[in-house]
Structures are given as structure tokens and as C-alpha cells.
Amino acid sequence: MQALLEPPIISNPSNRLLLEDRGIHDWYRFVLSFPAHLVRDYLNHWDLRAGQTILDPFCGTGSTILEAKKLGFRAFGVDANAMAYFASRTKTDWSPDPNGLLQHAQLVAQAAKTLLETNNQSYRELPAEAQSLLLTDSISPLPLHKALILKECLLEMRDERFLPHELLALAKTIVADASNLRFGPEVGVSTKKKLDADVTGAWLNNIKDMAGDLRLVQDLKTYECHVIHADARVIDSLVEPNSVHAVFTSPPYPNEKDYTRTTRLESVLLDFLKTKSDLKDQKQRFLRSNTRNVYKNDDDDQWIQNFDSVMSLASAIENRRIELEKTSGFEKLYARVTKLYFGGIVRHLMTLRSILRPGAYLGYVVGDQASYLRVLIRTGQIVAEIAQSLGYELVGIDLFRTRFSTTTRELLREEVVVLRWRG
Ligand SMILES: C[S@@+](CC[C@H](N)C(=O)[O-])C[C@H]1O[C@@H](n2cnc3c(N)ncnc32)[C@H](O)[C@@H]1O
Structure with a gap:
């Protein structure tokens, strides 16, 4: 039997991507994604061989699977958010010829420029229902018009070899260069509005960076990488049994x-x-981690009825609400969403077992929270407790970094819960 490993030395407890890691990771990224070097520290530390399979069941914008692919592993990612799924899939598809991509993008950019100059009609707009889904003022009319013109040219001149990469570059451009959004860590709308933006120029620069990154990885020996748009609470229906050598992930x-x-x-x-119904469908696939995606028929809480720590945490939140006389609909859901959240984690870890190889290591990056009336939620500890009750071995809970909570004015821990599945 193999001895359990000491934790790796985390090379840099920062959220920022190291300069040398920017390649591809930067094509599109969540602000608070964990950095590539954290994934690398753990994958290098565990006893893994090239070609073995790494899974990220909550892969977001793909930090784990991209790093796994770069390091020569087979990789699987799952995410319930269509945009994140698309980003992960595209970031791990290195098939486009870099020169071909750049040449095609230059033609599209030229067409967009011409269309913009000759377009005498009113600004392009989104259909009313789609527009209603946006955060108010998240993009000003002129940058939106320019982004829609560029998208129109991309679709009219579509070349399937390059389209996903070109659209991903458009997603990044829209957020980073054309929008009024700011991230920190929640998304908000800046009071200082961007009334105009060189959308096509910024997009072409992003494509140039992509082409440069693709050139650097053309000769790497790689294994297959699959990304699935699905719900990780039923992970056993998505991935082959007994096939995963390691998991590294960060659930909500x-x-x-x-x-x-x-x-x-x-x-x-x-x-x-x-449409609103697309949005609802998407939210229903998610772990219930916020009160805006709780639905009447949700029943993940049935899985944590025997977990005293979760039940007493939910009671503490509800008691605090009553004590503070908080009566809004959202506040009344705080205790329920906490139970649903951990119930969803139980379902995920329960269904995960059959797809793991005996001896598989797992790293779950989770943070303590105090968003619900300042009641401290020790997420890492509870995840560890749930995992142990399901037969996982707890290797350790490593501190990754601390984060200052503006609500409680305390430092909250962000940890890597390291588990092992002995089979
Ligand atoms: C903390 S983020 C992961 C960030 C990721 N490490 C990265 O590199 O971008 C959590 C992700 O879990 C996804 N998610 C939430 N519920 C899910 C579910 N039930 N199944 C799969 N993914 C889910 C969210 O869409 C989000 O992308």
C-alpha cells in the first residue's frame, strides 16, 4: 500500500497567473479561477504518469484540464455553464493552423470595418428578450453595435476550423474591451461608461495572441481532452467507470x-x-450555491439530513435571521440554500466514486464563507467530513491562501481538501 503524501509546497499563494503561464489560459478566464501553478503543484506532486486521466468536474474556464493537457495527461472537464464549457473546449483544442486563423481573422476584420463604415442604418441591437437578460448598462449601444457587426461577419464568412477560436476571442473582447462590467469578485456595472470601443482592433489583437500561443504548442505530445456540458452531480453517467487517476477542481x-x-x-x-427559459434551464443544472438558483422542487437537502454539522449550520443561519429580523425572500432562503449546496456536494462525491481508479488522489479547492448573515461556513471542513462519510480518505486540508472578507472584516481561508479513493 502506498503511503500518503505530504502536501506539496504551494509555489505561490496568489491568484494571479504567472507571466509564463498566460499562454492559452488567458484566452478567456474567470477573474477568480485558481492559477495554473496550483494545479501543476498538485499534479506534479501526486504519483501520476503521462497519459493518465485527470478530471475536473467543475472545470469553469479550464485551468485544470488545460494544465493537464500541457503536462501530457489525458483530461476530462465538465461544466454546467454553456459559456464556460465552450471556453474550456476551445482552449484545449489546438488544432487550428495559427497562420490560417490569423489570415481568416484579418479578412473578417476587414469585412467588419467596411460594413461599419457603410452602414447608414440604426445601430444593431439584440432581440428584446435576449437584451432583457443582460445586467442593465453592461454594454453601451455603440460597442454593442460594433460587436454585433463583427459577429455577423464572423458567421457569414464562417470557417469551421477557426470559428470557435474566433468566437472565444470575441467573448473576451466584449467583456474586457467593450463592456462596462467590472469584477471584484462579483460582477457589477461601472459608473464610468465606455461609450465607444475599437472592438474589431481589440479582437484582432486577441486573435494574434491566440495564434502566437498555438504556435508554441504545435509540437507538444498531447493526449485526448474531452469537455462535457453537464451536471457534475451525476458524474457517473458522463465518464467511463474506473477511468480517472486524479481529480483537481474547484466547485462553487x-x-x-x-x-x-x-x-x-x-x-x-x-x-x-x-430566453428566460434558457437561463432557468442553465441555473437548474448548477449546484445550489446562491439564493437566485433555488427552485421549489429542489431536494438535494435530502442527502444531508444525517450530517449534524450541516444541519446545525443551517439552524444557526436561520436563528441569526430571526434574531436580526431579516424577512426578505432571499434571506429566508439562506438556510435552505446551505443545505441544498452541501446536499449537491454529497451527490457529486457519491456518484464520483465509480469512475475513480483505486488510489486516485483528489484536490477540492474551496473557501470558507460568511455571506449568510456573517455565520461562518467552514466549507473545506464540511466537504472533508462528507467525503470521509462516503469512504474517501482525508489526506489533509492545505491552506492555499486567505482572503479578506469585507462583510466580517476577517481573513477567510481558501483551502485544498486533499482526498484519496482507495477503491
Ligand atoms: C469556481 S468555478 C471553477 C473555476 C475553474 N477552476 C476555472 O479554471 O475557471 C465553479 C464552476 O462550477 C460550475 N458549476 C456549478 N454547478 C455545476 C454543476 N452542477 N456541474 C458542473 N459544473 C457546475 C460553474 O459553472 C463554474 O464554472
Whole structure:
């Protein structure tokens, strides 16, 4: 039997991507994604061989699977958010010829420029229902018009070899260069509005960076990489049994963050969300980590009825609400969403077992929270407790970094819960 490993030395407890890691990771990224070097520290530390399979069941914008692919592993990613799924899939597809991509993008940019100059009609707009999904003022009319013109040219001149990469570059451009959004860590709308932007120029620069990154990885020996748009609470229906050698992931935390809001603008502009019902479908696939995606028939809480720590945490939140006389609909859901969240984690870890190889290591990056009336949620500890009850071995809980909470004015821990599945 193999001895358990000491934790790796985390090379840099910072959220920022190291300069040398920017390649591809930067094509499109959540602001608070964990950095590539954290993934690398753990994958290098565990006893893994090239070609073995790494899974990220909450892959977001793909930090784990991209790093796994760069390091010569087979990789699987799953995400319930269509935009994140698309970003992960595209970032791990290195098939486009870099010169071909650049040449095609230059033709599209020229066409967009001409169309913009000759267009005497009113500004392009989104269909009313799609527009209603956006955060108010998240993009000003002229940058939106320019982004829609560029998208129109991209689709008219579509070349399937390059389209996903060109659209991903458009997603990044819309958010970073054309929008009024600011991230910190929740998404908000800046009071200082960007009334105009060189959308096509910024997009072409992003394509140039992409082409440069693609040139650097053309000769790397790589294994297959699959990304699935699905719900990780039923992970056993998505991945082959007994096939995963290691998991490194960061599920949502119980902290009111709504991943459909964080990605709303680009999801709408790229047509991943067109209607309110698309939005609801997307939210229903998510772990219940915020009160805006709780539904009447949700029943993940049935899985944590025997977990005293979760039940007493939910009671503490509800008691605090009553004591503070908080009566809004959202506040009344705080205790329920906490139970649903950990119930969803139980379902995920329960269904995960059959796809793991005996001896598989797992790293779950989670943060303590205090979003619900300042009641401290020790997310890492509870995840560890749940995992142990399901037969996982707890290797350790490593401190990754601390974060200052503006609500409690305390430092909250962000940790890597390291587990092992002995089979
Ligand atoms: C903390 S983020 C992951 C960030 C990721 N490490 C990265 O590199 O971008 C959590 C992700 O979980 C996804 N998610 C939430 N509920 C899910 C579910 N039930 N199944 C799969 N993914 C889910 C969200 O869409 C979000 O992308």
C-alpha cells in the first residue's frame, strides 16, 4: 500500500497567473479561477504518469484540464455553464493552423470595418428578450453595435476550423474591451461608461495572441481532452467507470455568487442564452450555491439530513435571521440554500466514486464563507467530513491562501481538501 503524501509546497499563494503561464489560459478566464501553478503543484506532486486521466468536474474556464493537457495527461472537464464549457473546449483544442486563423481573422476584420463604415442604418441591437437578460448598462449601444457587426461577419464568412477560436476571442473582447462590467469578485456595472470601443482592433489583437500561443504548442505530445456540458452531480453517467487517476477542481462555494451573471453578457452575445427559459434551464443544472438558483422542487437537502454539522449550520443561519429580523425572500432562503449546496456536494462525491481508479488522489479547492448573515461556513471542513462519510480518505486540508472578507472584516481561508479513493 502506498503511503500518503505530504502536501506539496504551494509555489505561490496568489491568484494571479504567472507571466509564463498566460499562454492559452488567458484566452478567456474567470477573474477568480485558481492559477495554473496550483494545479501543476498538485499534479506534479501526486504519483501520476503521462497519459493518465485527470478530471475536473467543475472545470469553469479550464485551468485544470488545460494544465493537464500541457503536462501530457489525458483530461476530462465538465461544466454546467454553456459559456464556460465552450471556453474550456476551445482552449484545449489546438488544432487550428495559427497562420490560417490569423489570415481568416484579418479578412473578417476587414469585412467588419467596411460594413461599419457603410452602414447608414440604426445601430444593431439584440432581440428584446435576449437584451432583457443582460445586467442593465453592461454594454453601451455603440460597442454593442460594433460587436454585433463583427459577429455577423464572423458567421457569414464562417470557417469551421477557426470559428470557435474566433468566437472565444470575441467573448473576451466584449467583456474586457467593450463592456462596462467590472469584477471584484462579483460582477457589477461601472459608473464610468465606455461609450465607444475599437472592438474589431481589440479582437484582432486577441486573435494574434491566440495564434502566437498555438504556435508554441504545435509540437507538444498531447493526449485526448474531452469537455462535457453537464451536471457534475451525476458524474457517473458522463465518464467511463474506473477511468480517472486524479481529480483537481474547484466547485462553487456557498457564497451567493451566480455564475450565470458572471458570464451573462458574453453568453447572450454568443447565443448561449436567448430566453428566460434558457437561463432557468442553465441555473437548474448548477449546484445550489446562491439564493437566485433555488427552485421549489429542489431536494438535494435530502442527502444531508444525517450530517449534524450541516444541519446545525443551517439552524444557526436561520436563528441569526430571526434574531436580526431579516424577512426578505432571499434571506429566508439562506438556510435552505446551505443545505441544498452541501446536499449537491454529497451527490457529486457519491456518484464520483465509480469512475475513480483505486488510489486516485483528489484536490477540492474551496473557501470558507460568511455571506449568510456573517455565520461562518467552514466549507473545506464540511466537504472533508462528507467525503470521509462516503469512504474517501482525508489526506489533509492545505491552506492555499486567505482572503479578506469585507462583510466580517476577517481573513477567510481558501483551502485544498486533499482526498484519496482507495477503491
Ligand atoms: C469556481 S468555478 C471553477 C473555476 C475553474 N477552476 C476555472 O479554471 O475557471 C465553479 C464552476 O462550477 C460550475 N458549476 C456549478 N454547478 C455545476 C454543476 N452542477 N456541474 C458542473 N459544473 C457546475 C460553474 O459553472 C463554474 O464554472
